[in-house]
Amino acid sequence: MEMVTVIEHPLIQHKLTLMRMKETSTAKFRMLASEVSMLLTYELTRDMPVTYESIETPLAVMTAPILKGKKLAFISILRAGNGILEGMLNLVPSARVGHIGLYRDPKTLQAIEYYFKVPDDMEHRDAIVVDPMLATGHSAAAAVTRFKSVNPKSIKFVCIIAAPEGIKYFHELHPDVPIFTAAIDEGLNEKGYIIPGLGDAGDRLFGTR
Numbered sequence: 602m603e604m605v606t607v608i609e610h611p612l613i614q615h616k617l618t619l620m621r622m623k624e625t626s627t628a629k630f631r632m633l634a635s636e637v638s639m640l641l642t643y644e645l646t647r648d649m650p651v652t653y654e655s656i657e658t659p660l661a662v663m664t665a666p667i668l669k670g671k672k673l674a675f676i677s678i679l680r681a682g683n684g685i686l687e688g689m690l691n692l693v694p695s696a697r698v699g700h701i702g703l704y705r706d707p708k709t710l711q712a713i714e715y716y717f718k719v720p721d722d723m724e725h726r727d728a729i730v731v732d733p734m735l736a737t738g739h740s741a742a743a744a745v746t747r748f749k750s751v752n753p754k755s756i757k758f759v760c761i762i763a764a765p766e767g768i769k770y771f772h773e774l775h776p777d778v779p780i781f782t783a784a785i786d787e788g789l790n791e792k793g794y795i796i797p798g799l800g801d802a803g804d805r806l807f808g809t810r
Contacts (some may be wrong), residue, residue, distance in 0.1 A: 605768055605780045610643045613783050617761065621799045627808040631684065633676055634733065634761070634806060637783060639688035641759055645729065645781045646673070646693070662810045672696055674720050676752070678703060678732040678744045684806035685761070697726065701744045702803030712743035723753040730756060733802035735763035735782065737793050745775050757781060759801070764788055772806055 615690050619625055620633045646652055652669040655662060673696040682700075690696060698754065702716025711799040730748060733801050735741050741758060748756065756778050758771070766789050771780065794801070 604734035604772060604776065604778070605763075605785070607785060608641055608781060610640060610644065613640045616640075617783050617799075618782035620761070621797065623800070625805075627805065628646070630805045634684050634802075635691070636782055637688070638731070638759075639692050641761070641781060641783060642689045642692045642729075644733045645759055649673075649727070650744045652706070669787040673728070674723060674726040674728045676701060676719060676728050676744075676748055678730065678740060679716060681733050681803035681806060682731045684802065685733055686739035688731070689731065699723075699728075699748075701730075701747060702774070703740045703744055704731055706739070712740040712742065716744060717747060719748065719751055720792060723751045727756060728757070730758045730788060731760070732758075733761045733806075734795055735760040735767040735780065736783060736789060736795050737764075741767070742771050742774045745771075745778055758787065762786055762795055767795075 605675045616633045616637050650669040651666040652665045655665050656665050671691055675689050675696050677686050677741060678698040679700055679702040686698065697717030697720040700716060703712040703714055706713060730745055732741055745756060745758065750805055758778055762784050763780065764786055768780060786798055788796060790796050
């Protein structure tokens with residue numbers, strides 16, 4: 602699929618398999634989600650621009666690469682997005698963080714916004730919008746639509762698992778936003794959950810039902 606990158610690194614796939622197992626505890630699931638998100642971030646930031654500065658090591662002066670311009674902003678789709686922020690911030694601790702609160706209407710499956718707060722200088726920042734699952738695509742698409750109103754420099758969407766239906770819907774509304782994921786699963790069931798998936802990511806991250 603165009604504009605979709607499946608990151609098939611063996612470590613990511615191994616940890617994702619452990620996340621999928623129904624017997625995986627909340628604590629272990631949360632730890633694995635953090636590790637997978639950190640590995641995904643490593644891969645999807647490969648194209649970040651760098652500049653060069655003269656620095657002094659304990660032994661010599663050298664010209665060394667450093668990230669160019671403003672740093673990243675991670676935009677979490679609440680609440681499950683917060684479950685993968687930790688790993689990303691471990692890798693890029695200087696990143697700014699924004700939040701978009703959405704819930705899915707159980708009857709219509711449409712996303713309804715209840716919270717929005719992001720850094721105020723997004724026109725200078727590359728943004729990575731995060732949510733563990735891209736299922737129907739309604740929440741992700743609504744979040745990106747809302748987020749585009751603050752004119753970010755660029756947008757990428759990252760999730761751990763995506764459904765083909767979600768990818769299709771998302772890119773119907775946002776063909777310009779690339780998707781990065783660890784897996785594309787078979788599809789959705791009648792309740793809009795990804796199959797085989799890993800269950801409700803938010804519930805498994807936070808120990809709720």
